[in-house]
Amino acid sequence: MESIIKRIEQEIAALEPSATVDEIGTVRTVGDAVAEIDGLENAMLNEMVLFDPTFDRTLEDALRDTSPLYGLILNLEEDGVRAIILGDTAKVYEGMLVRRLGRLLSISVSESIVGRVVNALGEPVDGKGALPDGSPCPLERPAYGVIDRAPVDTPLHTGIKAIDAMIPIGRGQRELIIGDRGTGKTTIAIDTILNQKNEPAESRPVCVYVAVGQKESKTARIVAHLAEKGALDYTTIVTAPASAPAALQFLAPFAGATIGEYFMDQGKDVLVVYDDLSKQAVAYRQLSLLLRRPPGREAYPGDIFYLHSRLLERSAKLSAEKGGGSLTALPIIETQEGDVSSYIPTNVISITDGQVFLQTDLFNKGVRPAIDVGISVSRVGSAAQTKAMKKVSGKIKLELAQFRELEAFMQFASDLDEDTKRRIDSGRRMTEILKQKNSAPLPFEMEAAIIFAATRGFFGRFSPEEIEAKESRLRDFLLREGKDILATIHESEDISEETEEKLQTLLTAFTARTS
Amino acid sequence: MQNTKSLASSYAAALARAWRAAPRDASILVENLLAHLRAKGRLALLPAIARALKREEKRESCQSPLLEVAREGEKKEALHSALRSGFAAPPIVVNNSLIRGWRLRGGGTLIDHSAKRALIEIYQNSTR
DSSP: OHHHHHHHHHHHHTOOOOOEEEEEEEEEEEETTEEEEEEOTTOOTTEEEEEETTTTSOHHHHTTOOOOEEEEEEEEETTEEEEEESSOGGGOOTTOEEEEEEEESEEEEOGGGTTOEEOTTSOBOSSSOOOOOOEEEESSOOOOOSTTBOOOOSBOOOSOHHHHHHSOOBTTOBOEEEESTTSSHHHHHHHHHHHGGGSOGGGOOEEEEEEESOOHHHHHHHHHHHHHTTOGGGEEEEEEOTTSOHHHHHHHHHHHHHHHHHHHTTTOEEEEEEETHHHHHHHHHHHHHHTTOOBOGGGOBTTHHHHHHHHHTTOEEBOGGGTOOEEEEEEEEEOSTTOTTSHHHHHHHHHSSEEEEEOHHHHHHTOSSOBOTTTOEESSGGGGSOHHHHHHHTTHHHHHHHHHHHHHHHTTOSOOOHHHHHHHHHHHHHHHHHOOOTTOOOOHHHHHHHHHHHHTTTTTTSOHHHHHHHHHHHHHHHHHHOHHHHHHHHHHSSOOHHHHHHHHHHHHHHHHHHO | OHHHHHHHHHHHHHHHHHHHHSOOOHHHHHHHHHHHHHHHTOGGGHHHHHHHHHHHHHHHHHHSOEEEESSGGGHHHHHHHHHHTTOOSOOEEEOGGGOSEEEEEETTEEEEEEHHHHHHHHHHHHHO
């Protein structure tokens, strides 16, 4: 306190007020987080404005609350502008002075933002104090063009066997996670963040988790979970909870992308999770209706597709000339009753490079992660899959999809031929092997070794009910006696003939012991 | 409701524009307006037009120049500065809350040379 007083006294002593020139307007009407403003004739679209409550108050009153209240201009009209209020609407009143700031909506980003929880304006909300000044980065920025990009060729391991084997994700890819509520969408995203701990520090992606319209308790739980697992050291959380104004919920994913781009521009790899874009679309619909923009299908505005495409286009794998950084996006979309053909899901499916589709039925059957391999796909990830994983995973996806079809057919058929029985048997075992508990991502070499064992028939003598326990024992066994083999797979990202032989021998020893 | 409001605003804007373009006897303008509204069966819009005109007048007054000074003694210097800034002899009022200096607003611009603004800036920078 004393230091503040001293500082103020010094400043007052040296005070020689200089003139400032601002372009101003006045609030005509305000309501529902939207202000109509007279004046501001030269204002730009997406420009920030400052609602100034200090203008018509005495100094004493003004100093009671000097926290800035910003607005974002979204409509330029004949007789004024309409701006969304990025804060407490109750503080804005008719006749209030509004200043143009002459800059697009920006947030301050620096290295210190890692490990922190911030709101959509980049302001810390975790009670750990202010962030040091960083570079002002505009929230809306054109995505990198074709020339600046390179093909996706490096894997981003999720640590989830089913995804890394069948729907591989590459660094710079946009992979949608889609499913009904309570099917484990967030769990997959969080496990992917946790798994980055298995990556070497120099190539470990910086992670950004954007929580849009979530309950604050859920976000708090995720933050605590990440901190407990040591993942907060490389993760930033951007939160716009359900209680936040719609404007902040609409902007939060852009803030996440901006933070990600800051690190990507430094040549680093970044993973951004948007949880979830359905809620962002709802917030944007609310704002658009309040801004009196014409409603379209399901009352969403005409540019709802552009909202998501311009956000997700910012994911990229940059060329070596641009530093070689990447921004991988894992957007999440919540469906209703498994309907992937409704408006927002189809939009985002068409924008992204693939989707992981989670099914309630599978989830309820105990298949977790509840991935429906039939309609899940990764359009560019296979180019980024490691040779080791490619060799071992081979035709798992096809066989598993066939198994699910046969399984449905089996309910009606009483008599099955030998080949069908074999396929169903093998499908059941593979389903068991691909099951994985949450918060337990595996290093990719371990995933490769387990899938190798499964595809080479080492689990063939166990019943499906035994698989979970046997797989757990195999993991312990490999960690104990196969360290060298795992290290070789990790370093070479391949399974050479020599490694394959060693692994075969080790697995034979394992089955001999466990039988 | 929305249509009535926008129609009334349009009439008010047209009336204000006609008045600004060629200031003449207000009663002629109003009589012409009444005749038009009667012919179109829109006389019920009259109160809404009056409200819209009041809003328009208020908006204009916000745009018209006003020079505020902290103390009587600063009037001369403030007026001199205002004239240099291109404002032709704006009305001057004393506003003690400025503490020292002056501020001038008009035409969508604010020139603030007051100690109040400077002190608020210092406070914000110190407590941020």
